Amino acid sequence: MENFIYSIPTKVYFGRGKLQSLGEELTQCGSRGLLVYGGGSIRENGCYQEIVGQCEKHRIALWELSGVTVNPDVQMVEMGAELCKEHGIEFILAAGGGSVLDCGKMIAAAAKSEGTAWELVQYPERIEAVLPIVVVSTIAASGSEMDYTAVISNKSMRQKVACGCKLLLPRVAFLDPTYSMTVGMKATAEGIADIMSHLIEIYFSESRAFLQERLNEGAFRTCIDCGKTLLNAPDDYEARANLMWTACWAMNGFLRWGKPGNWTCHVFAHELGAMYPELSHGQILSVLLPRWLRIVVERGKTGQIVDWAKNVWDIREEKPLQSVEAAVAMLERYFQDLGLPGHLDIELTKQDMRELTRRIVPQVQNAYVALTVGDIERILKESIGKQSVRE
Amino acid sequence: MENFIYSIPTKVYFGRGKLQSLGEELTQCGSRGLLVYGGGSIRENGCYQEIVGQCEKHRIALWELSGVTVNPDVQMVEMGAELCKEHGIEFILAAGGGSVLDCGKMIAAAAKSEGTAWELVQYPERIEAVLPIVVVSTIAASGSEMDYTAVISNKSMRQKVACGCKLLLPRVAFLDPTYSMTVGMKATAEGIADIMSHLIEIYFSESRAFLQERLNEGAFRTCIDCGKTLLNAPDDYEARANLMWTACWAMNGFLRWGKPGNWTCHVFAHELGAMYPELSHGQILSVLLPRWLRIVVERGKTGQIVDWAKNVWDIREEKPLQSVEAAVAMLERYFQDLGLPGHLDIELTKQDMRELTRRIVPQVQNAYVALTVGDIERILKESIGKQSVRE
Structure with missing residues (x-):
């Protein structure tokens, strides 16, 4: 066994109905969040409604960035980061599969940086700070919900890069398996x-x-x-x-x-x-x-x-x-x-x-x-x- | 699978020579520590010398409480807590087996409490704060090094109680298997x-x-x-x-x-x-x-x-x-x-x-x-x- 340093401080809420603790956790991160999601499956399985309800209950203002696709593009990250800077966003809430989570994680980094998002993807050592990241995982696949990697594509350059940085580790992850039941x-x-x-x-x-x-x-x-x-x-x-x-x-x-x-x-x-x-x-x-x-x-x-x-x-x-x-x-x-x-x-x-x-x-x-x-x-x-x- | 909340934020340095990062980690906890250990096996295997050397190098003042035995007694916890209060100790460094670690963890709680140590062992919900806990494990057994339980005995009452409280989780754990080689x-x-x-x-x-x-x-x-x-x-x-x-x-x-x-x-x-x-x-x-x-x-x-x-x-x-x-x-x-x-x-x-x-x-x-x-x-x-x- 080689030497290593172990550190995975992510707190995971696992199981049916666990999203009910979302609001309580988000208030620890701030009162202004950016909700990042994909094509709308979270509306179909009820996850979106629960998130919005939790935020209303805890008086958290939520901005939205939807439409994240498979192999998320760096342009999406830039858009998200701009939204964060413009509206004084205090945390990222990414809900969906690995692509959504990776996109959200990278937005959290780009929002706290002066450089371009693609620069950060290529040179993770330049990430000095990130917005707090909270994720809701709705599919068993990438493991992005408890991992410090974000895989981002640059479609115009036909590139896809895994950006690894310990700061990208989600602070809290919500895993309710019932939301994955509608995955085909x-x-x-x-x-x-x-x-x-x-x-x-x-x-x-x-x-x-x-x-x-x-x-x-x-x-x-x-x-x-x-x-x-x-x-x-x-x-x-x-x-x-x-x-x-x-x-x-x-x-x-x-x-x-x-x-x-x-x-x-x-x-x-x-x-x-x-x-x-x-x-x-x-x-x-x-x-x-x-x-x-x-x-x-x-x-x-x-x-x-x-x-x-x-x-x-x-x-x-x-x-x-x-x-x-x-x-x-x-x-x-x-x-x-x-x-x-x-x-x-x-x-x-x-x-x-x-x-x-x-x-x-x-x-x-x-x-x-x-x-x-x-x-x-x-x-x-x-x-x-x-x-x-x-x- | 039942619902649960997962959270183990302990950072673990694992492997040969990893204790060399001890001083760096301790400086995050303060400049005055209490070293808790047992009968002296850590002197024989070189662990003690490395700890003292690290503390000298990083200008950390170290008090000592030695002689912790198997089935550590609550009296030892009281002694340690008094030392902490008397000398303004900022963190606990426990080095040894499970008994030493459990004793150190409980001292960390008792040092921040007005009640008796035995009261805290019996009613973990009364633990409101603890000193930062750093551990050096020298034997594979109890798992106390990455766990939030401390098992403490009260020999005068012939009792032995497992005290579970999330605050007792070590902040950092050092696990160098070479220190366990001398265990018979x-x-x-x-x-x-x-x-x-x-x-x-x-x-x-x-x-x-x-x-x-x-x-x-x-x-x-x-x-x-x-x-x-x-x-x-x-x-x-x-x-x-x-x-x-x-x-x-x-x-x-x-x-x-x-x-x-x-x-x-x-x-x-x-x-x-x-x-x-x-x-x-x-x-x-x-x-x-x-x-x-x-x-x-x-x-x-x-x-x-x-x-x-x-x-x-x-x-x-x-x-x-x-x-x-x-x-x-x-x-x-x-x-x-x-x-x-x-x-x-x-x-x-x-x-x-x-x-x-x-x-x-x-x-x-x-x-x-x-x-x-x-x-x-x-x-x-x-x-x-x-x-x-x-x-």
Whole structure:
């Protein structure tokens, strides 16, 4: 286990009806807030109404920034920051999925800075102060609700960057699983793939830590189990609750600290997301993970996959190679069962391929398995389900 | 999963040499501290010297209260609180095992109160403020370093009480596994039994939570593995590190929140510890746990034990009863292998038995398995390895 510093001071209200404590917590942050949200799903599931009611009750003035999309753009962050400066906003309240939360977190930083938002995304060390951040998470996926990262896109530059800064950690997070019950199976499945990807990226690392690996396996098994349940019963509270809590712990650092490593699939996912912002992060990862694992196996790094096959998938083949192949096949089959498409439906030109490869190569040199240009091209081709790409 | 509020803002410095950041953290708390420690083991392992050096370097004045013993007495807390008031102490620095940390935590509360220390132990709601608490943990056991409980004894009254108050949570904890390498096998084994007891008490509860149960199993497997390693290699850094981190997470609330329950074995352990303060907490628990589990099995509550047998001990018997009996036997054998004695070497008179039973009965009525007077007497008799007790 490597040395580390653990610190996750986020206070989490978890469970049915917990949003009733929102007003009380917000008054600790100020009396003027900016509510950041997406396309309106929080109006459909009642979350918006509860937020507004809480704020009225506690005499909190609320400004609104809605319309945050998947792969939130830095322009949205700038708009939010301007609103904050103009109206003397004292805190950010972001309600929705990971994109909304990330956007809100970055607004909290940009509102307290003279520089541009994109500058802060690229140079997190320039973030010196942030507005207090309170979040209401409505989907189990990114774990942004208990994490100090914000992933922001710059669509005009075709870039997508993960900005990590301890100040971005939400002060308070509200997690009521009932608000995630209306999330459709497609987004639920993509969320599960996202959580699983965080667990896999952490698990497979040269740095070993017995405790963190056993806990990681337990979290992964929880994802498998919850996904199976939700396929047949999308409003199963226990499955929604377990998945929502797992999402936080897959990403908040706990399983990663003491066991550092490089995240290969997320490098691919961010670069693909930058170039194809219509693709969801979880979908991309569900396509990449089995393909990347197969390359890990090919390179002979089977030791950890044998543990993973045994403790996660209950596979105990006599020959290690059989175990690991069975485990990867089970993961692939699992994603299929969840209805995930198995490949990415994009037109990838040779020029795009060159650009993607150029961006990915330098980021995967110190990875668990170093990838060549050939490996990267192969993963990309397999991911779009084509042997060749057009000019 | 039941509703809960999660909040563990303790900052943890984990790993070799991390105590080098002590001075920097202490200066955030003030310039006058009280160092609380035990019998001097921190002088032998170099921890004391590092603490003093750090304080000198950062011009922090340090008063000392040494001699804290197993089952720390409330008189020691009073002494510490008086020292704090007399010298204008600004923070508590407790360095050692769980007893030292608990004593230091309670001093931090008593120093800010007009009432007696025992009053605060009995009525934690009267704790309104505490001095900042910084801890250096040197043994994997109680988890006090990341938990808001302090267990304090009142030897003159033969009482031992767990005082729970969120203000008692350490602000910063330093965990350097190398300081635990000099802990002998007896105390190491007792520590493992203590950690395992926390995990078992949490695991077996009417409230179910899939994630927490899977993580609990992973933490338990970590204990098993580390204990085996340390038997042959007491200075194995990885085993010491994993055990030390597991101790924190077995007790800090994370695995318990969402899955509340009553802790039967700790009721017995605290009452036995109150009457026989020479017994170590971990030793008592290693004796009680298998006996209690057998009663759980007898009462037909085998469902959770089957999961536990499978996921912790890798037992997959066809008949559930065979699985659970095998698992309990493996736990018992494991404690034997660690050198734990298997029964308590005390003279238990009939009068003591009556007194213990009188104290225990009201505390185990809402337990996972409600215990009768007969059950309690049986557990106690089995624990001392005798069929009858003398007058």
